[in-house]
Amino acid sequence: MTRHLDDDNSRYYYLIKGTGHREGSVYFDELRIHKGLSPKKILSLKEVLINSDAYYEKDKLDDSRLTGYFWKYVVIFVKGDDFIHVSEVYEIE
16 A cells, blocks of 8 residues: 655645556545554455455455445554555546
């Protein structure tokens, strides 16, 4: 996963490796960064992607299936002491 700056609106977004192979692409908009949270459980993104059943080939994700999976959850990325609240975006090309 990589973090990018959208120059048009000065917001950060995150791309997941393996998306964008078919009709669209999936990314996460950074909404807010929280500090000092005490999570009950932290899941690895790799495990979540495997459990989403969105892989259709090795290292390639079905964007629409992935979108359906993430819409069910509140997604927060953890990096050090930062808890980054993100919103999933599915963009059709």
